[in-house]
Amino acid sequence: MINGSGFVTLLYKELLRFWKVAFQTVLAPVVTALLYLLIFSHVLDQHVQVYPGVSYTTFLVPGLIMMSMLQNAFANSSSSLIQSKITGNIIFVLLTPMSYLELFLAYLMASVIRGVVVGVGVWVATVWFTDLHVLHPLWLLMLTVLATGIMGALGIIAGMWAEKFDQLAAFQNFLIMPLTFLSGVFYSIHSLPSFWQQASHWNPVFYMIDGFRWGFFGLSDVPPTSSFMVVAGCFVAISGLTLMLLKRGYKLRH
């Protein structure tokens, strides 16, 4: 009767978990991104042009899509783990024969999928406001998977580390939010003073946004290969750290 791995079920459960509350997990971030777009484009569209021939509203959309995907990928794994830990139902997963690798893949893939669903939602919602064309679809897909994967893995680490919602909120508000907002979503880093330009190069989210934008416009602040190297390197490093913590049962198995 045993004919498969628990991974498929855990992935399915994680998808069901966010889909059952899609108003909160999908629709709300789409509306938030749309509000950013309406406000910023209303204020800046006539005054700012970052890339030649690209309106500010059009410039803004890829960054908003990536930012929404990143924040939601992080929220998915982190909130699932912290809720399971606090309510105690994490034991139903820990008592099963699933390996740490299966747990990692299920939580990570659910985060990636939620990120993609939100990203597609933002894209569809902004179609009426911009004339956005995809130049490099495979590149976009690859960068999306790697970037949301990084955030999904970071969410797993945060969910394991946090013992209360307050700690998770601190992780989200003092690390994830500044990294995503200060990554060039709303501007090109060339418009920044040189110190902040240099500082932006230390922010891995900048490479995710910049590389993602290149997939649409063929234009970017840094060469796309640099973005790929940084994002892929971060993905390997953070996934490795997450796997190590899961293998040790960090704050999960005492």
Next chain:
Amino acid sequence: MTPALRVSALTKRFGTQQALGGVDLEVAQGEFFGLLGPNGAGKTTLINILGGLARASSGKAEIMGFDVLRDYRQSRRALGIVPQELVYDPFFTAREVLRLQSGYFGIRSNDDWIEHILFKLGLADHADKNMRALSGGMKRRVLVAQALVHKPPVIVLDEPTAGVDVDLRQTLWLFIQELNRAGHTIVLTTHYLEEAENLCERIAMLKQGRVVALDTTRNLLANTHGQLARLQLSSQSDDTMLNSMGLKRLADGQLEFEFQHFSELEALLAKLRLAGLQVQEMHLQEQDLERVFTEIIRRS
């Protein structure tokens, strides 16, 4: 035959606190085994190590011959644990929870067995309700069902009847006894010692992370003080004299006499007659597990 559960020199430390101090235990397949002890004795820590929720500091634990660390996949497939805490996933219905739990063990198409345990645990009419909408007793039943969903040969129940009504207790014990008769090994921890006395063939008692008693329930009851007699005398008498005969006055005014053999009771009655005292009422009371438990825990 491979034991259902084997624990050797198992220790567990949490910082400076020693939760388990070298536990050795073996439970045979098909046994109904009781694991008793006061709060903080290490029962739940031991169960957590068996299920992989905690890792032992040293020693070894095996389920059906499978090491809980090295062969964790097989050992966890062989084990079902009903946790002490009333935990549940608020996103799902009872039936969804059971299907998911089944899937975590890699079992697909398990609906027949799921329907069977829903029926046996009186959950059939509540299976499509969200877990949040279920009463405490119903949530407890779902916990039991979750532990059974992969048909484990070894079932550990960590205080499964804490705070639940008589109806659930009866339903639960009937079903668990049925599973035991079908060959499943049952390990039970409970603070309701009457349940352990009625159900368990053997009992281990833990105190401060050590096994202080391990024997059949019958031997435990027989080897501690034998029986008790409660007496009411027809006239007032001097307590000092009564104490010298081995009688203890209880708060309700009655006298209690503890004895191993009936000849001791006969000797007492003779002494009372000689002292001119008449017995108005006498009740014999068999030793129960609660007294045995209290006695063993007190002196160890």
